[in-house]
Amino acid sequence: MALTNKEKMLIEDNLNAEYLCIRKYEQYASMATDSQLKQMFTDLANKEREHANTLKGMLQGSNVTPQNIFESYTPPNGDQSAIQGNLGITDAQLLEDALSTEKHVSSSYNTAVLESVDSNIRKQLQHIQKEEQEHAETLFNAMNSRGWYKVN
Template identity: 75%
Template sequence: MPLTNKEKTLIEDNLNAEYLCIRKYEQYSAMASDQKIKQVFTDLASKEHQHAQTLKNMLSSNGENTYNMFESYVKPQGDLSNMQPNLGITDAQLLNDALSTEKHVSGSYNTAVLESVDPQIRKQLQHIQQEEQGHAETLFKEMQSRGWYNPS
């Protein structure tokens, strides 16, 4: 079944969001001072790469162009944690921003799931949305374990 215009637009929007997440998490991994937080961001960037590939496959299997201007960029090199004081950014702020991003991305996938006609597309988007919610949980737990997020 060919993509509807709405499905195509929603998939492209989510693909843009995935590339934003990849960029953020790779940059945040380089900027974080704590090694465990660096690894959390590296792992999330890898998972977001998988999501981007899934979305690109959805588009290409339906004959759509998969070019995305956000796909390529210069990945940060080395440890940039020494930049934190100059930028006024802490590991807690990096995690908080990432959690806010995941909340937004999960909501975007929710819209895409609810407005998809094709059951297979809907199922793939639901799977990605569940993983995005898992990413948010990972970030939340990392913050909570350090006393940086108290939901009570």
């Protein structure tokens, strides 16, 4: 089934969000001072790349060639954790921004799921949304375990 114009727009919007997440997570992996956080951000970037590839496949399967300004860029090279002090950014702030981003992305997928006509597209988007919620949980747990997100 061909994508509706609405589905095409929603998938392209989410593709933009995925590329932005990839960039953020790769940057944050290079900037984080905590080695566990560096690995977590790297893992999240790789998962977001899988989502981007799934979305690209949806578009290409409908003969749509996505034009994306975020797709190509030069990833950070090496450890950039020293830059944190210069920018006044902490690992806690990196996590807070990442969690806020995941909340937004999950909400965006919710809209796409609810406005998709094709049940196969909807199921793929639901799967990605569930994984985005799991990313948010990973970030929340990292913050909570370090005392940076208090629930009491």
